Structure formats: C-alpha cells, structure tokens
Amino acid sequence: MCDTCGCNITDGNRHLVSPGGRLSQTDDGRAAVTVLKSLLDENDHQALHNRGHFDARGILAVNLMSSPGAGKTALLEATIDALGDPARMVVIEGDLETENDAARIRAKGVQAVQIATGSACHLDAHMVHDALHRLDLEGVDLVFIENVGNLVCPASFDLGQHLNVTLLSVTEGDDKPAKYPVMFRAADLMLLTKTDLLAVLDDFDPLKAEQALRLVGSAAPVLHAAARKGTGIDQWIAWIEGELEAQRARIGAGTTRRPAVQSDGARLHAPQTVGVSHDHSHDHSHGHSHGHSHGHSHDHSHDHAAGAKR
Amino acid sequence: MHELSVCQALVQQLEAVSASNGGGAVELVRLRIGPLSGVEAPLLQRAFPLAAAGTVADGAELVIGVADLVVHCNDCGARSDALPNRMLCGACNSFRVRMVSGDEMLLESVELATPAAAPAEML
Ligand SMILES: Nc1nc2c(ncn2[C@@H]2O[C@H](COP(=O)(O)OP(=O)(O)OP(=O)(O)O)[C@@H](O)[C@H]2O)c(=O)[nH]1
Ligand SMILES: [Zn+2]
Ligand SMILES: [Zn+2]
Ligand SMILES: [Zn+2]
Ligand SMILES: [Zn+2]
Numbered sequence: 001m002c003d004t005c006g007c008n009i010t011d012g013n014r015h016l017v018s019p020g021g022r023l024s025q026t027d028d029g030r031a032a033v034t035v036l037k038s039l040l041d042e043n044d045h046q047a048l049h050n051r052g053h054f055d056a057r058g059i060l061a062v063n064l065m066s067s068p069g070a071g072k073t074a075l076l077e078a079t080i081d082a083l084g085d086p087a088r089m090v091v092i093e094g095d096l097e098t099e100n101d102a103a104r105i106r107a108k109g110v111q112a113v114q115i116a117t118g119s120a121c122h123l124d125a126h127m128v129h130d131a132l133h134r135l136d137l138e139g140v141d142l143v144f145i146e147n148v149g150n151l152v153c154p155a156s157f158d159l160g161q162h163l164n165v166t167l168l169s170v171t172e173g174d175d176k177p178a179k180y181p182v183m184f185r186a187a188d189l190m191l192l193t194k195t196d197l198l199a200v201l202d203d204f205d206p207l208k209a210e211q212a213l214r215l216v217g218s219a220a221p222v223l224h225a226a227a228r229k230g231t232g233i234d235q236w237i238a239w240i241e242g243e244l245e246a247q248r249a250r251i252g253a254g255t256t257r258r259p260a261v262q263s264d265g266a267r268l269h270a271p272q273t274v275g276v277s278h279d280h281s282h283d284h285s286h287g288h289s290h291g292h293s294h295g296h297s298h299d300h301s302h303d304h305a306a307g308a309k310r
Numbered sequence: 311m312h313e314l315s316v317c318q319a320l321v322q323q324l325e326a327v328s329a330s331n332g333g334g335a336v337e338l339v340r341l342r343i344g345p346l347s348g349v350e351a352p353l354l355q356r357a358f359p360l361a362a363a364g365t366v367a368d369g370a371e372l373v374i375g376v377a378d379l380v381v382h383c384n385d386c387g388a389r390s391d392a393l394p395n396r397m398l399c400g401a402c403n404s405f406r407v408r409m410v411s412g413d414e415m416l417l418e419s420v421e422l423a424t425p426a427a428a429p430a431e432m433l
Contacts, residue, residue, distance in 0.1 A: 030338070030421040033331050039320050039341070039349075039415045122312055153312040156348035156415075178395040182348040182413075214405050217381070217397030 043157055046125035050160025053132055054143065055256050060247040061143040062240070063159055063259070065183060066167035067176075068149030071193040073101045074227040075167065075236070076144055080108045082237045089142040092131045094123040101146060111135055122153035125160055141244060151176070155186040163188045163243060164259040170194050170204040177212035184213055187220045188260045189239060196226035220260065313353040317361035320417060324367045327420045334422035336367040344377040344412040345394050351376060379412035 026032050038044060054061045064072045076091055083089065086109035093101040093114045102114035113131040115123060128145060137143075145161060147154040155164075166187035168176050171194060177184035184190065190213055192206055210222050223239060225232035250257055324336045339358075343351050351374045358372045381392045383399035384407060390400025392412070399407050 025424070026421055029424055031331055031334060031424045033327055033420045033422065035323070035327060035417045035419055037323060037417050039316050039323070039417055042319055042322060122315075124315070153348070156312065156316075181394040181397075182346055185346065212395070215397065216395050217392075217405060217407060217409065219405075 040157065043125045046129055047158035047160040050125055050129050050132065051162070051256055051258075052160075053129075053137075054160065054162070055251055057137050057140070058248065058251055059137065059141055059143050060163070060240075060244050061145065061159075061161040062163045062165060062243075063145045063147055063154075063161040064165050064167060065147045065151070065154045065186075066149060066193075067151050067169070067172060070149070070167040070169040070172065071227055072146045072149070072167055073104055075191070075193065075225065076105060076146065077108060078225075078227040078230060078233050079144070079237070079240070080105070080110050081230075082233050083142075086110045087139055089144060090135050090137065090140050092123075092128060092135075092143065092145045094127070094146060094148045096121075096148065111140075117148055121148055121150045122157055123147050123159055124157045128159045142240070151180040151183045155183040158258070161259060162247060162257045165189045165191055167191045167193045168209060170198050170201055170206075172204075174204050174206070174209035175212055177209065177216050177218075181216040185216050185218050186260055187213075187218060190218075190220055190222045191236065192222065192224045194226060194228075195224045196229050196231060218260070313349055313357040314361060316349055316415070317354060317357040320358070321361045321365050321367055323417055324362075324370070324420060325365060328366045328422055331422055332424065333366075334424055336362075336370040336420055337423055338371045338373065338421035339367065340373045340375065340418040340420075342375045342377050342414050342416045342418050344414045345379050346409070346413040347377075347415040348413075349415055375418070377411050377414050380410040381407035381412075382410050383407050 024032050051061070053059075064075070066072055073093075080086060080089065089110055091102070091105045091110060091112040093105065093112055094117055095101055095114060096117055099114045099116075102112040105112035113134050115127050115131050117123065117127070123145065132143075145159055164186050166184055166189075168190060170192055177190075190209075192209065195206075198204060198206070206222075206224065213220065213222065221239070223232060223235050225236055227233065247257075320339070320341075324339065328334060328336055341354070343349060343354070354374060355372060358370075362368050362370060379392045379394065380389060381397060381399065382389050383402060383404055385404040386399060386402040388399055388401035389410065392398065392400070392407070392409075397407060397409070398405055
C-alpha cells in the first residue's frame, strides 16, 4: 500500500522521513509511527477506482466547478443542444437541497442523477461512485459532474474525473483567480461565462482575469461563452471533442489522466497504468443497488516504475 | 468549509494506524499542511476534537506544521519561495514553474500510548 511504497515522499517532505524504522519509541514511552499519507487517502483511492470505471468504458469525465449561479447548468443545457445526441452524455448533479438542476437536464432527454449533499459544500469520490451506479453508462462517452457551487472546497477532492473546468462569470470580478488560487490552479480550462454581459459591465477585463490565472501558476486555456445566447459554444464543443479524442488515445495506450493539480502524493501516483496498478476486476454488471462491499481492499501495488507516463 | 470532513477522514486513518500498531490510544498527531492545500490549519484545529470525540483519538493533541510554498523554475532552474497568487520564479520572474512544496495535506506521524505505558499510568 501507499504507506510502504514511499509514493508520498517528495522533495518537500523527504527530510522528515527518519532513517530509522517506521515505528520507534518516544522519550516518554509512546509508540511513534511515521505515516506520511494524504489526509484524503481514502477519497483518493475511491477516485482512482471511479476513474477506472470511466476508463474501462472509454468515457471522458469532466468536473464543472464555479461559484453558485455562474452558469454550470445553463452550459450543460447548451452542451446537450450542441452535441445533438442526448444518449452520448450523462450528468451527475451536486446540489445542497433541490432536484432542480437534474430536472432541467432530464427535460432535455439526458440521464441525470442528483446528489443531494445536504449540508456538505462539495462532492467527494464516494458520492460520485454511488451516483455512477445509478446510471446506465451503456454507449455513453461523456460524464459531466456539476459540482456544488463553491470556489473553496470542491478543488480539494478528486472525484475520479479526467478534467476540471472552472467557470468564472463576468459578473463576479476579474480578480477571482487571485482570491481562490487553489480552485483556479486546479482548472484544466477556465471558462468565462455570461460574456453577453461584458457589453454592460465596465469592471470585468477578460485579459486581467487571464493574467490572474497565470499568476497562480496555471497555463490552462481560457474560453468565453454566453450559454443562453449560444455564443462561444462552438469553441467549447471543439475543446470537448479534442479532449474526447485525447481520452481515446490514452485508453488505446493504456494510460489515464488526472486533473491539472493534485496534492504532492497524488502527483507521484500520476503515471498510472489502467488495470495494472489498480485492477478493476469486480463485476459491474451488478445491478445499480449493490451495497458496495465489492472488496477492492486496495492491495494494489502502486507499481510506479511500470506505469506508462501520461 | 470541509475541514470537518477532512478531520473525519483523518480520524479513520488514526483508527487504522492504532489498530495496526497494537491498538493504543492516539496521543499526538502531526500533520503538514501547505498554503495551497485547500485546508486551513486553524479550522482543522477546531474541527479535530469534534471528529475525534468518542474515538481512539479522543483528546489527542494535534500539531500542524505549515509547509513552505516553494517553486522550481523550469527556465532558469532556480528554487525560490512563492506566494499563493504570485507563483513566479524569484530569480527570473518566469511563470513556467513547478511547485516543489506547498500543497501538502499530509498525516506525518502518530504517537500512540504503548501497552507498557498504560499500566504505569494506572498505578
Ligand atoms: N446573461 C446570462 N445569464 C446567464 C447565462 N448563463 C446562465 N445565466 C443565468 O444565470 C443564472 C444561474 O444559471 P445556472 O445555469 O443555474 O447556474 P449554476 O452555476 O448551474 O447555478 P448553481 O447550480 O445554483 O450553482 C440563471 O438565472 C441563468 O439564466 C448567460 O450566458 N448569460
Ligand atoms: Zn446548476
Ligand atoms: Zn464500483
Ligand atoms: Zn466542502
Ligand atoms: Zn527562473
């Protein structure tokens, strides 16, 4: 397991690893155990498993994050219209209370599962896994996850997606990336939304927003869209189609991809080989109600050396 | 705020560490948190006792070390300190940098009451 393979040891923390054994005695007689695991280790393993589900079916999974009301659901509605084939995609909706967003998606003939997070301000990998088992993924090649509207927490939880898209509405201010660096660093694409309103807003400068993104250390592309008017949707769809192509190539090569930014330990896991380091051999023809004891006890070997680089 | 759910995950790990090392009570927990980890040390400090109540880590001391934010420059090779919203090379100002440290969210180590120590306390 991870705590023995050293995959969490990085340039940043190597000096902390004592040369002596992992288990030693402190002066006052306690047993001192060196652990060096990400606090979200359990979530990260579930995420790895979710990614295995997607890869095994040739699916591209995209996580949409933004403040509340930045236009995630409107973008999904426009995406369904533009793709033309509702059977190609499914949507997992994360929302504090209501079923509204899922209902909007279903109204367009697309399967949608609502995860009511209650008080939780983010989705985690276990919630997404449960949702996946409530969906029919036959013939689907795109899974969109609409995360809870929140610029803080969602970036910390790997859900098993391949890509993160962070939406920034032009009504919010072009300094958002500087205020929420963790969120914007996690973006594989920054999508400026409601750009139809740029004409009436004089305090949002798209160039400044892009500069702020560069200053948090992100090289992610920036696209503009006005979902309700259909403006910019062509470029968005072109980006999606390009990423679908890239996903097919990865699957052909037996590799996978994590979103742009992860924690130190996770980054060192990045060269994964599908089905080797984490064998998803459990039977997923099980109905959609299994209680999830499918004993993947994570005795996978984290064979980094053998993994193909992404 | 997700510090409570992070602490709940931490407590699960502490239960596992204790169980695989003799089952002693967790007395001290060391974490290392980077400024770009997405969690706030003071909020973790406040959430931890709530998550630990009634578990093997009930009453444990939580020590949080804050990691430095350090980048390596892909252009000039320099290693320098950075700020969360100014991830530039300190030497040449390039934004083509790689983070060396700063986003860790690590459980570093745990100190457990040993079976030998427990009876001594009871005397
Ligand atoms: N002017 C304009 N308004 C938009 C656009 N896209 C969405 N909106 C409006 O913004 C509001 C929020 O849009 P949603 O798509 O529900 O936003 P969301 O991000 O899904 O919201 P939550 O799920 O609550 O976080 C609605 O009133 C939309 O009509 C756009 O392109 N232009
Ligand atoms: Zn929505
Ligand atoms: Zn499963
Ligand atoms: Zn949260
Ligand atoms: Zn430099």
